[in-house]
Amino acid sequence: MSISKVYDAVLEFDDELVIEAVEEEVNNGTNISNILNNGLINAMDEVGRLFSEGEFFVPEMLMAAHAMKAGLDVLKPHMSADDNESKGTVVIGSVKGDMHDIGKNLVAMMMEGAGFKVIDIGIDADTETFLNAAKEHGADVVCMSALLTTTMPAMSEIINKIKEEKLGYKTMVGGAPVTQKFANQIGASGYSEDAAEAVELARELVK
Amino acid sequence: MIIVGELINASRKLIGKAIEEQDCEYIKKVARDQADAGSNYIDVNAGIFVGQEPEYLEWLVKNVQEEVDIPCCIDSPDPNAIERALNVHKGVAMINSISLEKDRHDKILPIVAGTDLKVVALCMSDDGMPETTDDRLKIADKLINGLVQNNVPLDNIYVDPLVQPIATKDTFGVEFLDAVESIMNNFKGVHTVCGLSNISYGLPKRKFMNSLFATMAISKGLDGLLINPLDKQMMANILVAETLAGRDHFCMNYLKGYRKKKFEF
Numbered sequence: 001m002s003i004s005k006v007y008d009a010v011l012e013f014d015d016e017l018v019i020e021a022v023e024e025e026v027n028n029g030t031n032i033s034n035i036l037n038n039g040l041i042n043a044m045d046e047v048g049r050l051f052s053e054g055e056f057f058v059p060e061m062l063m064a065a066h067a068m069k070a071g072l073d074v075l076k077p078h079m080s081a082d083d084n085e086s087k088g089t090v091v092i093g094s095v096k097g098d099m100h101d102i103g104k105n106l107v108a109m110m111m112e113g114a115g116f117k118v119i120d121i122g123i124d125a126d127t128e129t130f131l132n133a134a135k136e137h138g139a140d141v142v143c144m145s146a147l148l149t150t151t152m153p154a155m156s157e158i159i160n161k162i163k164e165e166k167l168g169y170k171t172m173v174g175g176a177p178v179t180q181k182f183a184n185q186i187g188a189s190g191y192s193e194d195a196a197e198a199v200e201l202a203r204e205l206v207k
Numbered sequence: 208m209i210i211v212g213e214l215i216n217a218s219r220k221l222i223g224k225a226i227e228e229q230d231c232e233y234i235k236k237v238a239r240d241q242a243d244a245g246s247n248y249i250d251v252n253a254g255i256f257v258g259q260e261p262e263y264l265e266w267l268v269k270n271v272q273e274e275v276d277i278p279c280c281i282d283s284p285d286p287n288a289i290e291r292a293l294n295v296h297k298g299v300a301m302i303n304s305i306s307l308e309k310d311r312h313d314k315i316l317p318i319v320a321g322t323d324l325k326v327v328a329l330c331m332s333d334d335g336m337p338e339t340t341d342d343r344l345k346i347a348d349k350l351i352n353g354l355v356q357n358n359v360p361l362d363n364i365y366v367d368p369l370v371q372p373i374a375t376k377d378t379f380g381v382e383f384l385d386a387v388e389s390i391m392n393n394f395k396g397v398h399t400v401c402g403l404s405n406i407s408y409g410l411p412k413r414k415f416m417n418s419l420f421a422t423m424a425i426s427k428g429l430d431g432l433l434i435n436p437l438d439k440q441m442m443a444n445i446l447v448a449e450t451l452a453g454r455d456h457f458c459m460n461y462l463k464g465y466r467k468k469k470f471e472f
Contacts, residue, residue, distance in 0.1 A: 057409055057410050059409070059410070099335045102372060105375075124333070124335070149257065153257065
């Protein structure tokens with residue numbers, strides 16, 4: 001019942017309260033993956049939902065993610081391999097020539113909040129950097145961000161390379177000028193409009 | 208204050224459609240409205256049309272200048288597109304923009320070197336987006352020096368210190384404002400320009416925030432803005448901010464604005 005305390009504390013963006021509530025649950029002997037999934041991750045899903053609906057704004061999403069992470073840090077030492085089972089591995093970056101990272105960072109953060117293992121390769125990442133990271137970490141999904149019309153073609157290059165080498169990674173694209181139509185054109189597995197949608201899409205893709 | 212009217216941008220749906228359909232009348236109307244509202248330059252951008260950008264940019268410049276007698280701000284990173292637009296441009300254009308990203312820098316510098324073109328110098332480098340005042344100053348310093356050495360006078364340089372969203376870091380507003388102040392003080396005669404909408408990314412009531420941020424930047428010396436000049440509240444704010452910042456001799460512009468009913472909405 002008091003898992004709801006963890007959940008509420010994340011939605012109040014209160015790091016201290018999250019830590020306290022998680023510690024309390026751990027001491028009560030509550031199942032660790034129960035705390036993780038029904039407390040922390042469910043709360044972040046609600047944050048994502050409220051964000052997509054225009055109830056929450058970017059700073060609130062950032063604070064919630066921060067609070068969630070504080071709770072996760074308390075939980076980690078108690079996690080067994082089973083609890084720690086990742087929801088999937090995501091390699092994410094802004095493509096070659098693109099220095100923008102704010103949208104990409106928000107997506108990375110929400111993916112982490114949803115329990116994915118996230119490998120953030122940063123900005124201005126070329127095809128090789130994407131592929132090397134994906135191979136090294138055994139990616140399920142490769143997420144590409146572009147904020148410029150001039151850098152969008154780099155996404156197509158990465159997707160083509162993944163297909164050419166038959167690597168089987170799912171691919172997601174996003175960023176201000178990117179559209180569903182463009183995603184279809186270049187053969188991406190999916191497109192999402194915001195960070196919350198990106199989490200939903202990634203869940204679908206790794207099913 | 209130099210006002211660059213931002214509306215003729217292909218990433219806006221109606222403009223993109225008008226370009227595709229070669230609808231001269233719509234482009235001319237948007238140019239006319241922006242000129243009447245007090246723009247000094249009309250920004251033209253056809254960036255979403257990969258492959259056709261040079262042809263479309265030239266078409267935009269032609270149509271804008273058939274309608275209004277003011278210069279364009281040619282908004283493209285592609286030297287071919289810029290050259291084609293310049294070939295048909297009348298008067299002194301502004302190029303938007305050079306940056307310290309090597310590829311972009313090497314392509315744009317030869318276009319502006321030794322000319323009397325105006326140029327926007329965007330504070331961005333291959334190391335990514337600047338976050339602090341100091342990051343911005345280092346990039347501005349290199350850009351300005353490089354341009355001056357290539358015979359672009361200070362008066363033709365408009366440094367854009369790059370606005371970052373306040374939603375993602377509390378200090379992004381103040382780091383930008385301090386950069387405006389330092390650039391204006393350290394390089395006497397240079398100009399500063401920026402777009403505003405980034406500041407309010409991820410937040411509600413963006414127009415309100417953008418307009419107040421413009422006021423704050425003007426108080427630090429900012430003398431150029433890329434905005435929607437049809438936004439009367441924004442234009443009124445800019446006018447008053449300039450008066451309050453000591454850039455309106457005997458409040459003459461303020462009084463003129465009052466008599467032209469610019470403060471009535």
